[in-house]
Every structure is written in C-alpha cells, then in structure tokens.
Amino acid sequence: MAHGPLNTASSPVWADLVAAALVGTERRAPALPPADGALGDLLGRLAPGEDQAGALLGVAAAVALYRRAGWLPPLSAAQPFPPCQPDDLPPCSARAGAHLSQMLAGTHAAALPEWLAALSAVGRAVPASLLPALLDHGWAKASLQPLIAPALGARGRWLAGLNPDWDYASGAGAAAAQEDVTLLWETGSPAARLTLLAELRASEPDRARDLLVASWASEKVDDREGFLAALAQGLCMADEPFLEQALNDRSERVRKASADLLATLTESALSGRMVARASQYLRWDADAKPQIEVTLPEEYDKAMQRDGIVRKPARSGMGEKAWWLSQMIEQIPPDAWCKLWDASPSEILKAKMPKEWRDLLLSSWSEAARRHGDQEWLEALIALRRADKKLGELADLLPYLPPARREALTLELLQAYQPLAGDHPALAVLRSLAGPWGHDLSIATLDALRRRFHADDKALRTDWHLRAAMLEFAERMPADLAGQAGAMISDEMRELPYWGGTITQFEELLHFRDEMLRALRES
Amino acid sequence: MPPSLTTDHVLSLAPDAASAKSGKSLSSPRSWLSLGQHDQALWGECQGSGREPYRTQIDLSEPAFRCSCPSRKFPCKHSIGLMLLLAGQPAAVPEAAPPGWVEEWLATRAKSAAAREQRRQAAEDDPAAAEGRRAASQAKAAAAREAKVSAGAQELGVWLRDQLREGLAAAPGRAPAAFERMAARMVDAQAPGLARLLRAMAGTPASGDGWQGRLLEQLARMHLLVEGYARVKGTAEGDVLTAEEQADIRSAIGFTQSQEDLLRGAGRRDRWRILGRRVEDEDRLRVQRTWLWGESCAAPALVLDFSAAGQPLDRSLIPGGSLDADLAFFPGAAPLRALVQRRHGGIETLTALPSFAIAAALGSYAAALARSPWLERYPLCLGPIRLAQTGDGWLVCDESGRGLPLAPQFGRAWELVARSGGHPFSLCGEWDGDRLTPISAWVDGFIDLGGSV
Structure with a gap:
C-alpha cells in the first residue's frame, strides 16, 4: 500500500525481525539487529540467553515502538483539489436544506423534482454539505440530471468535475459562465458534453449545432443519437441541412432520430417527401358520403430507409406493410391531410374507412396529432372516441391539450360518472395528466375521493388502481391545498382498513410539499 | 444546554439513526396536538398509534427527557422531534405556563436532585466510616x-x-x-x-x-x-x-480504577473544547469516546462512556461546545483518560478548533507513545489542511506536502471537499497509529463528523 503508514520493506532492521519471527526461533536462532544510540543500548540489554523467543519479542517491541514513534508520513505526490471559483448563487435556507436532506434520505422523494425546479426559480443553490449526496442521487437517477444541473451553482459544478461519477453535471452552466465551451466539448465525458450541448442549445442554438456539426463524423453511434435528441429544443429550418445529411447515417437509430426531427419541421424536404409518399396510399373520395380508400406500400425501398422508416415491425400483430404505412402517417402533420383533401379533421374522421384499416388510421393519426401538437385534430379524435364509447383511449389524447382545456375536459369526465373507482374513465386520464394541476380539477378530485371513501363500498379494499393513483395525485395537486385536503379527510377515513396508510401518505406528501415550497420562497 | 439550540445538537442526542429520522418526521407543528415551553421546560402532546396522545416533556437545563410512549429508546423519537421543532421553528412553540403533568414531573425532579445532594453531603461529612466498611470486604x-x-x-x-x-x-x-x-x-x-x-x-x-x-x-x-x-x-x-x-x-x-476515589482527588481546571466523539460497539458493550482539548494546558483528554445494548449513553458533552470544568485524570505516564469532576457553568459554543501541522501533531503522539507504549488512540488536531484523493483512498495533506491516510470507513470526505470548496480547513480525528478517523472539522463553523447520525 503506497500510503500504508509503516512499510515493512522500507526498514531493513524490522524486516529482519519479521523474517526471524516467521521462521521461528526453534528452527533458526535470531540474529539481533545492529543499532546505534539509545536504541542500541536498549537492544544490547536484551541479548538472548536461553530465552531466544522472549528476547526476539522484547527486541521487536522496542524496535516497533521506536519506528512508530519516529514515523512521519512521506511527502505525497497526490495533489489536493484546486480551490473552486467563488459561489455565484447564495445557498438556500437551512430549513430548505433540511427538506432536501430528508428527500435524499428517501422520505417524500417524489417531491424532489419539484423542489429542484423551485430552487432554480428562486435563484438559490443547494447547500455545499448536501452536494455530494445530491450528485450521487443524480448518478443513480438519470431523469433528475437536467434538474440537478441548474441547481448546483459554481461550487457544485466544480465538485462534479472532481468525481467521474458526477461528470454529467460538470458541463452544467459552463455555457452561461462563458467558460471555454470548445475545450469542454472536445475533452469532456459523453455525459458532460450532452449537458453542455443542451444548455448551449437553449441560449445559442446555432452555435450548439455548429459545435455538433464540426465533430459529428468522429462521434460514436450512441452519442450521435443522444446529441440529436438535444437539438429538439429550438429546432428550426436552419438545422435542416445538417439533419438531412444525418439521414445518410449508417445507424438506423440515428436515421430515425433525424427523420423524427425533420418531420416536425413542416417546411422540411422530408415532410414534403413523406406527404407525397403517403398520399399514394390514402385516397379521398369526396362523395356526398366521403370515404377513404387504403392501399398498402408493396416495396420497402432505399428512399424509405433513408427517411427513417423502420423495416421490421416494432409492434407485434402488425404486418410489415401496414407498419410502414403507419410510420408514414405518424410523421406527417395531420393538418396536411386537411389541406390535401380540403376537409376538416372531424369530416375526415367521420368518413367511411375500410373496416380492417380503421384502427390503424385512428391510432396513427392520434400519434401524429400528439407529435405535432395539433389541437384541432386532438379535439376531433377525443370527440370521436367519446362518441364511440372508447373512453380508455382518452388517456392517450387528453394530456396533450393545453392545461386549461385538458383540465376542463377531465373535470367534465370526472363528474359524468360515479363513483371514482379503478375503472372510472377519468382515473386513467388523471394518472397520465402531468402536474401541476389547477385548483378546480384538484378540488373536484379531492371531492370524488372523499365520496368514495365515505361510501366505503366492497370493492374499495382491493382497488389497487385507485390506491396507486392517490400518491401520484399528491405529487400533482397544488401544495397550498394541503390544509383543505386535510380538512376533507375524516378520522374514519384515516382508519379505513387497508387504506389508512395510503391516505396518511397522501396527506403527508401534500403537507410536505406545502412546507417545502414555503421554505424556498422564504429563503 | 448551549444558549442556542441547533438542529445538529439535537440530532447528536439521538440514540441511533432511526430515531433521528423518525424525530425529523415529527419536527413539524402539525404532528403535535398541543405545544408549550417556558424557561426551563418544553412539552407537547403527540397523537401516536395509541388511544391517548403521548405526553412528551423535556427539562432543558440538562437536558432530561420523559415521554409516555412505550419506546425503549432514549430519548425517544417524540423527544427528538419536539426539540428539533424548537430548534427549527422556535416561534411555533408558544410560551405558556406548564400544565399539571409537566409541573408534577419538574417537581419530582427537583426533589430527587435535592435528595442526591443530601446523600453526597452525608458521605462527605463522614467518609471514614463508609470507607472502613467497604475496604475490608474489598x-x-x-x-x-x-x-x-x-x-x-x-x-x-x-x-x-x-x-x-x-x-x-x-x-x-x-x-x-x-x-x-x-x-x-x-x-x-x-x-x-x-x-x-x-x-x-x-x-x-x-x-x-x-x-x-x-x-x-x-x-x-x-x-x-x-x-x-x-x-x-x-x-x-x-x-x-x-x-x-x-x-x-x-x-x-483490565484493572479498573475506582471513579469515586478519582473524583475525590484534585482535578485540572481548564476551558475544555469538545472536539468530537466516536461511538463503537465492542462485544455487547457500546463505547463512546469523547475527545477534549484544554485551552491553557494545550493537551488532550478523553472521556469514556460505556453502555449495555440499548441503554442511553451520556450525551451531555456536546461536540462543538466548550466547557469550563475540573477534569480528574486517571493516573498514567501520559494521562489522557479523565472524568468530568465539576462543571463551572454551562456549555458554550466553540469559536475555533486547535490546529497543528501534521509533523507537530504526530510529535505529541510520539511523546505520549514513548511514555505509554500501550496507547491505542490519540487525537490529532490538524490544520490548515486539504484533502487529496489517491488510488488507495483519501489523504489529509498539510502545507508541508505530507499526507496522512484517512480510515477507509470514513464516508464523508466528499462532503468536506464540497464544504471547503478546496480551500484549507481544520480537521480533528482519532489516530490509531495507522489511519485517521475524523471526528470533527471547522469550515465556516463546527462540523460534527463522529456521530452515528
């Protein structure tokens, strides 16, 4: 051990004694080591007579103490870490820090993303003492990394650069801090470079793309795919030449990623090609009773491959040709069909379709409406699913509407059916509806929950679906409803068999979020 | 108690990590049905799993704890939670006259303290008779x-x-x-x-x-x-x-020294800085080593406490504080172990840790070892130092460029790097002749590194 305090090899006298002790005095009489000064005098008085083993022990005791008392650590080649830059953000209050420490220890960890976002919003940094635990947490949980990076401050970034496990965060803030972006881009780890690219993309989109273009040829496949994803933010037509170039990539995943980006640019050449391609297979028959005719592509050609259409079906139970067609429809902005056929979304959806292809068309259009965020199509699809009584599909459509509209629709759905049980159509929608929710929807949900617990029907005890949903709700409702939620829940409810724990957790998480956000605002 | 009760002080009172964690979860006013404090005591009622709420009361002067919950831990999570609440949000605990159940307890405590004092007085008045009876059989x-x-x-x-x-x-x-x-x-x-x-x-x-x-x-x-x-x-x-x-x-x-004899002897009065402590389990015994540093004698002292499994340890020497007290040292060629004989005043908040270069600190160790070869541990107060990482673990480096290895079990090195920002700081630790186990540090204030929580 290089830094082992007492090194046997470095001291010949001691090494001789150890060697003699290993062999044993009955095999070989030990030779006493020569020594000068006071140690020599002492050892001289321990000369072996009959008692060789005793003498060896005595000498070993004296020499061992002599060495230990005189030992100084060697001059070390290891360099202490260089000091960090002055802090750029003030740390949050001790109380806010205590909340973070609790979450990092596993209590109410669900609120951590919200805490991190709120911290960045008030322009505070994580207290230095908690940085290592937070960086470790982000190492294990990649989804938190984008939230951790802006909460670090200069000290956190400095620290992240010292430990290879944490380098995902070391690129954070470099762009804003005007540090040497090019150097970090050329020498950083993949994780640090990805963070850097994403940050730079937010502030200087063209510079970010140019950085990537310059090094593109030498990037690894996995990295190329990740870097492309970072371009999604602030995507514009200036990116098209590069992305069009990336369609020639050898990797199918890279081609697909690039095509997906181009498809969101309605002006792009790829969008044009895709519309031209798909319109060969869907024909609009504008009769008094309009109908859509469907044919399937016969051949998988090079052009399709280049435009990111994957050959082998990813979904089971779907034929190859149907799979190709569905990918084309998903890439095209659904609005393109309205222009092409001069019809509104609901007219298109009400048209007569071949029975065997109806599901494929509806699911592909749903995906296209989600990708392109087409409100009109989403609304038309929702109306159709409601008319068809296919309420299970709503959870895949509703959450993509703007917050006010989606919450109003959810509220309508919530109040149209009773009670709020596992099979309630609003439950699946609520579970996929991202937070933070508005007050109206939250209060209506609380009320529906209260009525369900009050009724205490037979199915309640085994309603695992609702139970799992409760804790998600506690993450998404506005935290300032904590008091109101507590007032709506009676002691009987807290003692419901099988349910008491969940209800208490629900209350506690809401209260915790309330306190934690208050503490951050006060700091 | 130190004049200002801090969260760290309270957590250092927790018997184990689980109690500290549960205590934290009870440190919000809404966990309590009623709350109150006056200059000597703190109390509250907490709804637990039982029918009646638990009554938790704390005599802040020592501190001493009492709670009606059935937990065998001491202090229990309710006491920890109540003190954390006071430390974190003092305004949440209203000043009030103590209710009957608190009044009663405080009165009992005052009475038994008086009785103890009387017994002590009696023993002092007539030591010879008691001594004689004991000596013969012993x-x-x-x-x-x-x-x-x-x-x-x-x-x-x-x-x-x-x-x-x-x-x-x-x-x-x-x-x-x-x-x-x-x-x-x-x-x-x-x-x-x-x-x-x-x-x-x-x-x-x-x-x-x-x-x-x-x-x-x-x-x-x-x-x-x-x-x-x-x-x-x-x-x-x-x-x-x-x-x-x-x-x-x-x-x-393994011969023990009579503590009563020791306490009767002369003590050494000094202002003792409480550097930190370590708690270790040896067989079925829990051993707590609290390291002190005398300001005018510029020498260390060690206060040992033992407890059988589950029993509380004496936590009255709070790391990060300092204390004007007489210490009675156990006899030895390099006296280190001591008992607190008499306190002159309460614990005050520490303003700095003693700090020496590595060579100087090891020099004191060598001098003690030379006089007492069976010395197992010795406190080193180092500074200004910085930490360096090597393939073999962490090193404490001073300005001379020498590096002392840290014990591999020490898990808070990164935290020290983060808090110091790579700037020099002071570190106290227990040196076993091979490796240093940190017990405290000073980075813009005292950091307790030795606790089990």
Missing part, C-alpha cells in the same frame, strides 16, 4: 483477583514465546481459534484487557498484505505488557517502574 476480593491475573499473565507469557518459537508462518492456519481460546483463558483469569487485545489480534493473520509485521508488533507489545506486569508484581527483575507506569500497565490488563 481487600479480600482484590487479593484473590491479583493471584488469578498473575497466573494468567504468566501463562500468556509462555504462550507468546511458543508462537515465536514455532514461527508466525503457522499463524494463519491456527487463527482465529488459537487466539480466541487464549482470550477465553484471559477472561477466566479476570484480565479483560488482555482478552480484548487477543481478540483484536485474532483477525490479523487474515488482514491482507503485511499481516506478518502487524502480528509481530501486536505480539511484541503484549509481551511488553506481560513483562511489565511481572515487574509490577515483583516476580521479575529489572527497572523499577514509576507509579504512573504501573497504572498504565494495570489499566491495559
């Missing part, structure tokens, strides 16, 4: 024990020579059984100190590279102890040992 038992220990030590001396005669190369084949057997023999011989050293030695042959040297050093040191004891008993010839050296040998063998 002398007989002591003589019997000395005989047993002598026989055991003699046997151990022969056993040690046998190890060296046969050669240590055979040790890995015989350990740990041979060491455990000898340790059991030493327990029978009423020499628990020797038994403990033997047990610690049992793992050495399997401790990796360089075990041969470590084992020889341990055996040789034990030999020195056995030989020393023979001189104490006059059964072997050689140098005459001083009373302090004899005391070191007796205490290493």
Whole structure:
C-alpha cells in the first residue's frame, strides 16, 4: 500500500525481525539487529540467553515502538483539489436544506423534482454539505440530471468535475459562465458534453449545432443519437441541412432520430417527401358520403430507409406493410391531410374507412396529432372516441391539450360518472395528466375521493388502481391545498382498513410539499 | 444546554439513526396536538398509534427527557422531534405556563436532585466510616483477583514465546481459534484487557498484505505488557517502574480504577473544547469516546462512556461546545483518560478548533507513545489542511506536502471537499497509529463528523 503508514520493506532492521519471527526461533536462532544510540543500548540489554523467543519479542517491541514513534508520513505526490471559483448563487435556507436532506434520505422523494425546479426559480443553490449526496442521487437517477444541473451553482459544478461519477453535471452552466465551451466539448465525458450541448442549445442554438456539426463524423453511434435528441429544443429550418445529411447515417437509430426531427419541421424536404409518399396510399373520395380508400406500400425501398422508416415491425400483430404505412402517417402533420383533401379533421374522421384499416388510421393519426401538437385534430379524435364509447383511449389524447382545456375536459369526465373507482374513465386520464394541476380539477378530485371513501363500498379494499393513483395525485395537486385536503379527510377515513396508510401518505406528501415550497420562497 | 439550540445538537442526542429520522418526521407543528415551553421546560402532546396522545416533556437545563410512549429508546423519537421543532421553528412553540403533568414531573425532579445532594453531603461529612466498611470486604476480593491475573499473565507469557518459537508462518492456519481460546483463558483469569487485545489480534493473520509485521508488533507489545506486569508484581527483575507506569500497565490488563476515589482527588481546571466523539460497539458493550482539548494546558483528554445494548449513553458533552470544568485524570505516564469532576457553568459554543501541522501533531503522539507504549488512540488536531484523493483512498495533506491516510470507513470526505470548496480547513480525528478517523472539522463553523447520525 503506497500510503500504508509503516512499510515493512522500507526498514531493513524490522524486516529482519519479521523474517526471524516467521521462521521461528526453534528452527533458526535470531540474529539481533545492529543499532546505534539509545536504541542500541536498549537492544544490547536484551541479548538472548536461553530465552531466544522472549528476547526476539522484547527486541521487536522496542524496535516497533521506536519506528512508530519516529514515523512521519512521506511527502505525497497526490495533489489536493484546486480551490473552486467563488459561489455565484447564495445557498438556500437551512430549513430548505433540511427538506432536501430528508428527500435524499428517501422520505417524500417524489417531491424532489419539484423542489429542484423551485430552487432554480428562486435563484438559490443547494447547500455545499448536501452536494455530494445530491450528485450521487443524480448518478443513480438519470431523469433528475437536467434538474440537478441548474441547481448546483459554481461550487457544485466544480465538485462534479472532481468525481467521474458526477461528470454529467460538470458541463452544467459552463455555457452561461462563458467558460471555454470548445475545450469542454472536445475533452469532456459523453455525459458532460450532452449537458453542455443542451444548455448551449437553449441560449445559442446555432452555435450548439455548429459545435455538433464540426465533430459529428468522429462521434460514436450512441452519442450521435443522444446529441440529436438535444437539438429538439429550438429546432428550426436552419438545422435542416445538417439533419438531412444525418439521414445518410449508417445507424438506423440515428436515421430515425433525424427523420423524427425533420418531420416536425413542416417546411422540411422530408415532410414534403413523406406527404407525397403517403398520399399514394390514402385516397379521398369526396362523395356526398366521403370515404377513404387504403392501399398498402408493396416495396420497402432505399428512399424509405433513408427517411427513417423502420423495416421490421416494432409492434407485434402488425404486418410489415401496414407498419410502414403507419410510420408514414405518424410523421406527417395531420393538418396536411386537411389541406390535401380540403376537409376538416372531424369530416375526415367521420368518413367511411375500410373496416380492417380503421384502427390503424385512428391510432396513427392520434400519434401524429400528439407529435405535432395539433389541437384541432386532438379535439376531433377525443370527440370521436367519446362518441364511440372508447373512453380508455382518452388517456392517450387528453394530456396533450393545453392545461386549461385538458383540465376542463377531465373535470367534465370526472363528474359524468360515479363513483371514482379503478375503472372510472377519468382515473386513467388523471394518472397520465402531468402536474401541476389547477385548483378546480384538484378540488373536484379531492371531492370524488372523499365520496368514495365515505361510501366505503366492497370493492374499495382491493382497488389497487385507485390506491396507486392517490400518491401520484399528491405529487400533482397544488401544495397550498394541503390544509383543505386535510380538512376533507375524516378520522374514519384515516382508519379505513387497508387504506389508512395510503391516505396518511397522501396527506403527508401534500403537507410536505406545502412546507417545502414555503421554505424556498422564504429563503 | 448551549444558549442556542441547533438542529445538529439535537440530532447528536439521538440514540441511533432511526430515531433521528423518525424525530425529523415529527419536527413539524402539525404532528403535535398541543405545544408549550417556558424557561426551563418544553412539552407537547403527540397523537401516536395509541388511544391517548403521548405526553412528551423535556427539562432543558440538562437536558432530561420523559415521554409516555412505550419506546425503549432514549430519548425517544417524540423527544427528538419536539426539540428539533424548537430548534427549527422556535416561534411555533408558544410560551405558556406548564400544565399539571409537566409541573408534577419538574417537581419530582427537583426533589430527587435535592435528595442526591443530601446523600453526597452525608458521605462527605463522614467518609471514614463508609470507607472502613467497604475496604475490608474489598481487600479480600482484590487479593484473590491479583493471584488469578498473575497466573494468567504468566501463562500468556509462555504462550507468546511458543508462537515465536514455532514461527508466525503457522499463524494463519491456527487463527482465529488459537487466539480466541487464549482470550477465553484471559477472561477466566479476570484480565479483560488482555482478552480484548487477543481478540483484536485474532483477525490479523487474515488482514491482507503485511499481516506478518502487524502480528509481530501486536505480539511484541503484549509481551511488553506481560513483562511489565511481572515487574509490577515483583516476580521479575529489572527497572523499577514509576507509579504512573504501573497504572498504565494495570489499566491495559483490565484493572479498573475506582471513579469515586478519582473524583475525590484534585482535578485540572481548564476551558475544555469538545472536539468530537466516536461511538463503537465492542462485544455487547457500546463505547463512546469523547475527545477534549484544554485551552491553557494545550493537551488532550478523553472521556469514556460505556453502555449495555440499548441503554442511553451520556450525551451531555456536546461536540462543538466548550466547557469550563475540573477534569480528574486517571493516573498514567501520559494521562489522557479523565472524568468530568465539576462543571463551572454551562456549555458554550466553540469559536475555533486547535490546529497543528501534521509533523507537530504526530510529535505529541510520539511523546505520549514513548511514555505509554500501550496507547491505542490519540487525537490529532490538524490544520490548515486539504484533502487529496489517491488510488488507495483519501489523504489529509498539510502545507508541508505530507499526507496522512484517512480510515477507509470514513464516508464523508466528499462532503468536506464540497464544504471547503478546496480551500484549507481544520480537521480533528482519532489516530490509531495507522489511519485517521475524523471526528470533527471547522469550515465556516463546527462540523460534527463522529456521530452515528
């Protein structure tokens, strides 16, 4: 051990004694080591007579103490870490820090993303003492990394650069801090470079793309795919030449990623090609009773491959040709069909379709409406699913509407059916509806929950679906409803068999979020 | 209690990590049905799983705790939670007159304190009579024990020579059984100190590279102890040992010193900085080592506390504080272990840690070791230092460029790097001759590193 305090090899006298002790005095009489000064005098008085083993022990005791008392650590080649830059953000209050420490220890960890976002919003940094635990947490949980990076401050970034496990965060803030972006881009780890690219993309989109273009040829496949994803933010037509170039990539995943980006640019050449391609297979028959005719592509050609259409079906139970067609429809902005056929979304959806292809068309259009965020199509699809009584599909459509509209629709759905049980159509929608929710929807949900617990029907005890949903709700409702939620829940409810724990957790998480956000605002 | 109660102080009172965690979850006003405080006491009612709410009360002057919950931990999570609440949000606990149940308890406490004082006074007034009764019966038992220990030590001396005669190369084949057997023999011989050293030695042959040297050093040191004891008993010839050296040998063998005698003797008054503490489990015993540093004597002291499993340890010496007190030192050539004899005032908040270069701190250790070869641990107060990471673990580096290795079990090195931002700071730790286990640091304030929480 290089830094082992007492090194046997470095001291010949001691090494001789150890060697003699290993062999044993009955095999070989030990030779006493020569020594000068006071140690020599002492050892001289321990000369072996009959008692060789005793003498060896005595000498070993004296020499061992002599060495230990005189030992100084060697001059070390290891360099202490260089000091960090002055802090750029003030740390949050001790109380806010205590909340973070609790979450990092596993209590109410669900609120951590919200805490991190709120911290960045008030322009505070994580207290230095908690940085290592937070960086470790982000190492294990990649989804938190984008939230951790802006909460670090200069000290956190400095620290992240010292430990290879944490380098995902070391690129954070470099762009804003005007540090040497090019150097970090050329020498950083993949994780640090990805963070850097994403940050730079937010502030200087063209510079970010140019950085990537310059090094593109030498990037690894996995990295190329990740870097492309970072371009999604602030995507514009200036990116098209590069992305069009990336369609020639050898990797199918890279081609697909690039095509997906181009498809969101309605002006792009790829969008044009895709519309031209798909319109060969869907024909609009504008009769008094309009109908859509469907044919399937016969051949998988090079052009399709280049435009990111994957050959082998990813979904089971779907034929190859149907799979190709569905990918084309998903890439095209659904609005393109309205222009092409001069019809509104609901007219298109009400048209007569071949029975065997109806599901494929509806699911592909749903995906296209989600990708392109087409409100009109989403609304038309929702109306159709409601008319068809296919309420299970709503959870895949509703959450993509703007917050006010989606919450109003959810509220309508919530109040149209009773009670709020596992099979309630609003439950699946609520579970996929991202937070933070508005007050109206939250209060209506609380009320529906209260009525369900009050009724205490037979199915309640085994309603695992609702139970799992409760804790998600506690993450998404506005935290300032904590008091109101507590007032709506009676002691009987807290003692419901099988349910008491969940209800208490629900209350506690809401209260915790309330306190934690208050503490951050006060700091 | 220190004038300002901090969260860290409260957490250092928690008997274990689980209590600290549960305490934190009870540290919000909504966990409490009622709350109140006045200058001496703090109280609250907490709805637990029982029908009646638990009544938690704390006498802040010591602090002392009482709670009606059935937990065997002490202090319980309710007491921890209540104090955390006071530390974190003092305004949430209203000033009030104590309710009946608090009043009652405080009165009982005052009464028993008075009774204790009376007994102490009585013993002081007539020490001779009590002493005489005790001495007669004790002398007989002591003589019997000395005989047993002598026989055991003699046997151990022969056993040690046998190890060296046969050669240590055979040790890995015989350990740990041979060491455990000898340790059991030493327990029978009423020499628990020797038994403990033997047990610690049992793992050495399997401790990796360089075990041969470590084992020889341990055996040789034990030999020195056995030989020393023979001189104490006059059964072997050689140098005459001083009373302090004899005391070191007796205490290493496992004789205990009467604490009452010690407390009656003269103490050393100083302002003692409480550097930090470590708690370790030895067999079924929990051992707490609290390290102090005397401001005017510029020397360390060690206060030991023991508790059987689950029992509370004395937590009244709060790391990061300082205390004007008389300390009674156990006799020894390099006196280190001490008892708090008399306090002059409460614990005040520390303003700095003592700090020395590595060479100077190791110089004090060497001086103590030279006088007392069986010294197992010694506090080092280092600074200004910085941390460096190597393939073999962490190093504490001072300005001379020397690097002292940290114990690999120490898990908060990154936290120190983060808090210091790479700038020099002060660090106190326990040095076992090989590695440093940090107990506290000073980075813009005191950091307790030794607690179990």
